[in-house]
Amino acid sequence: MIATGSAGPAIAQPLKVLRVTAIPGESPAEVTRRFGPLGRYLETKLDMRVEWVPVLDYDAVVDGLVHKKIDLALVGGFTFVLANARTGGRIVPLVQRESDGEYRSVFITRAGSGIKRLEDLKGRSISFGPGSSTSGHLMPRAALLNARIRPEADLTRVLYASGHDAVVSAVLGGRADAGALNIYIWERLVTEKKVDTAVVTEFFTTPPYYDTSWSVHADMPAATRERIKTAFLKLDATKPDEKEILDLQRSTKFVPTRVENYQRIKAAAENAGLLK
Template identity: 30%
Template sequence: MLRIYAFFLLLCAMPGLSWAQPPSSLAMGFIPSRSISEIQVSADRIADYLANEVGIPVETVTVSNYAGVALAMQSKRIDLAFVGPMNYLKINDMMGAYPITSSVRSDQQGYRGLVITRSDSEIKSLNDLRGKTMGFADALSTSGSLYPKQALRKVGVDPDSEMRSVMLSSHSSIAMSVLRGKVDAGAIYQDARTNPEILSAVPDVLERTRVIYTTDLIPADPQIVRKDLPKDIVNSLREALIKMSADPEAQKWLKDLYGIDSIAIASDEDYNKLREVIIQADPDFLKRR
């Protein structure tokens, strides 16, 4: 028995022999807050940069929602993903993925949500939205759903019964719907109005719309990894993301992708306050699948 154990230890110590083979490639997932075609070029450039730094090919995968990311991470089809803060909490609760970095905008590791209307609208505050039509993003959007709905309830307006809520496909779609008069107001991240596809179509969008409410600071959207990804690869990805955010050329890709200025180190503890907000708004939210 001792000989067998000694032989096992000898095998483990032999150079070039590894029981946990590193992956031959990595997959980076995105949940688009804009149309896929508008972010694909930047996503592919980011993947190429990370592949060069880590030394492993990286491919991009677009997933429609948090459940898709969670399942793909669980089956090891996605290793790294750019997600929203609420997406992260759901995925973390489902399968233990965790953040390694998060996005920085306007020198803040976090962002705010806006409620906008047209400049010629009579709507001046959240109270004026009673009986109106408002565009929201997916229910898992912090800036496009959770925070503005919570703010409406605080001023006594029930978004489920006292107004018509319309769920739209992206924050750019919400802003355009406000501009075109399809909805009276809309909830977006700050400042989705300056997304390239909006500015190219409506250069004076900031003059034609008005902000009537700004949310509290929301924890930054994180870059997360699956829980069982080897630690050496996790560390390499973290270092590569931080290095990339200091590269002037790569900064353009991040800006075009999600309006990101830079990337900083993050941890799960950064999202505890958001967990508290979610529990107050809907105690069973994270448990639902």
């Protein structure tokens, strides 16, 4: 890991190494696998070394961006809001996948549980995803509050899983009566037949919202910031090598994004008492 620079105001220096990470919404091995071809593409387009920095939890991504130990990070909407709050608005979202403007969360339960709607969760247990996850915690919590269910008061147990796939395991294993996770990961697990919908079924899906983005600290040199943004926007699904990158990112293309897209996430966090 290279040094993060001295404290105090200074003229932004060109980066020689781009330190990159991503929120660990899935297993560390899966997150790292998905980044590989993208990292090699960025090295070519930016003409600099790209260093992948694995992290164990969402908080480490926030800390990395806030303290400039990470240069570029894939963050969730809530993670972005948390980092922006801690830096006084100094985190800049560059791009998002086209589908990131239509994110949803899905609630699942074991078949035969008797849970058919959110109101049926009263007196039952739930597994959220990581506490700082937008799709695995914040927006599902907002949906529960909207249904007049206070998780800590009205449910018998509230668990937090290490990732979205772990939410499914918690429900399958009977550690929770229901779970909430990112709908895209749920659909992938179903498509890959890693979960049997005759055993675990979905019973509620949230309205859409903006979620993940590739973001940087505002102290990054503006020219570098623009080169990174351009590299993402130029990814072309008609080119086989670049299609592989996009497929691993579960996208057809990247589009620009902006701070205003995450105002709903911020409002949801404030309403839930999760943003101080």
